Amino acid sequence: MAGLKQKIIRGGLESLYFSGAHVLLKPLVGGVGAILTLHHVRPGRPGRFQPNRILEITPRFFTRVVKYLRGAGLDLVSLDEMHRRLTERDFARRFVCLTFDDGYRDTLQCAYPILKEAGVPFAVYVATSFPDRLGELWWLALEAVIARNERIGLMIDGGNRTFDCATVAEKHALYNELYWWLRRRRTEEEMRGVIRNLAACYAVDIASFCKDLCMSWEELAELAADPLVTIGAHTVNHPMLAKLPEKVVRSEMDLSRSVIEAALAVRPEHLSFPIGDRSSAGPREFRIAADLGFKTAVTTRPGVLFAAHRQRLTALPRISLNGEFQRLRYVRVLLSGSATAMWNGFRRAEAA
Ligand SMILES: [Zn+2]
Numbered sequence: 001m002a003g004l005k006q007k008i009i010r011g012g013l014e015s016l017y018f019s020g021a022h023v024l025l026k027p028l029v030g031g032v033g034a035i036l037t038l039h040h041v042r043p044g045r046p047g048r049f050q051p052n053r054i055l056e057i058t059p060r061f062f063t064r065v066v067k068y069l070r071g072a073g074l075d076l077v078s079l080d081e082m083h084r085r086l087t088e089r090d091f092a093r094r095f096v097c098l099t100f101d102d103g104y105r106d107t108l109q110c111a112y113p114i115l116k117e118a119g120v121p122f123a124v125y126v127a128t129s130f131p132d133r134l135g136e137l138w139w140l141a142l143e144a145v146i147a148r149n150e151r152i153g154l155m156i157d158g159g160n161r162t163f164d165c166a167t168v169a170e171k172h173a174l175y176n177e178l179y180w181w182l183r184r185r186r187t188e189e190e191m192r193g194v195i196r197n198l199a200a201c202y203a204v205d206i207a208s209f210c211k212d213l214c215m216s217w218e219e220l221a222e223l224a225a226d227p228l229v230t231i232g233a234h235t236v237n238h239p240m241l242a243k244l245p246e247k248v249v250r251s252e253m254d255l256s257r258s259v260i261e262a263a264l265a266v267r268p269e270h271l272s273f274p275i276g277d278r279s280s281a282g283p284r285e286f287r288i289a290a291d292l293g294f295k296t297a298v299t300t301r302p303g304v305l306f307a308a309h310r311q312r313l314t315a316l317p318r319i320s321l322n323g324e325f326q327r328l329r330y331v332r333v334l335l336s337g338s339a340t341a342m343w344n345g346f347r348r349a350e351a352a
Pocket residue numbers: 101102234238274275
């Protein structure tokens with residue numbers, strides 16, 4: 001199913017590009033700017049079972065994207081500058097903000113040198129349990145359990161079930177099934193409980209992903225010292241906030257800001273909602289982020305920015321640079337706003 005969906009998206013992007021429709025639609029749907037979402041920038045790795053590859057692009061492709069953005073007459077701006085332009089209605093030039101979620105070490109090692117050389121500002125949203133080495137990158141633990149086993153057993157809906165996952169195709173199908181089954185659990189705690197059990201049964205060390213992949217506070221301090229870099233908040237434990245009680249949501253947002261301030265001596269004014277889709281962040285989360293005084297907060301709902309987003313500064317859409325679509329022409333189509341406009345049924349600043 002995931003493969004089919006990717007083919008349909010790719011087909012849509014290709015036809016928008018080759019029909020020229022993205023050029024025709026741009027004045028109508030292109031908006032005033034866009035925020036790009038990135039996770040990993042790192043060289044590709046061998047192996048055919050990499051369900052989380054959508055979250056990574058290569059340094060080579062990233063270099064091309066930065067060059068393209070610079071040459072396309074777009075202003076590459078910080079989140080503060082984006083906020084200024086939106087609130088002061090300064091839309092003389094289209095702008096793009098680059099944002100990195102989670103605080104991976106490759107942001108420092110691979111993306112930063114490219115951005116530093118080009119003088120491009122960017123933001124890193126840090127979930128504080130990651131540099132504290134207490135975070136659970138549960139989607140990677142699930143990938144590891146399936147990658148390392150040919151068959152796994154799991155208690156699902158009160159019954160024991162066994163899943164075969166010997167072949168790459170079976171592994172992909174199972175990852176997809178379990179990922180979405182986990183995401184549908186009623187509470188975050190229930191989902192984490194299943195993953196912890198699964199990891200314990202199959203000897204996967206969840207804590208290792210944090211240590212291996214995420215920046216330490218020292219590494220984050222190196223980035224934070226550069227005026228090109230904005231450090232944003234991304235909660236403490238990276239939960240799907242919409243599933244938590246209001247009090248916990250407030251503390252996840254507020255506490256992460258205080259922890260970052262204590263560790264890096266910068267107080268984050270911008271927030272990214274973990275996971276960030278409809279099931280993770282909705283009107284309640286947008287309101288709480290505004291109440292807590294964040295200047296902006298970003299989702300992963302796809303879309304470009306319109307003037308009307310100045311009324312919804314804590315519910316901003318973004319455009320994800322997806323590892324399955326590493327072609328400049330897709331970036332062009334996505335930034336034209338035409339693809340996301342079609343996905344969103346041509347609604348602009350979407351009602352929350
Ligand atoms: Zn995240």
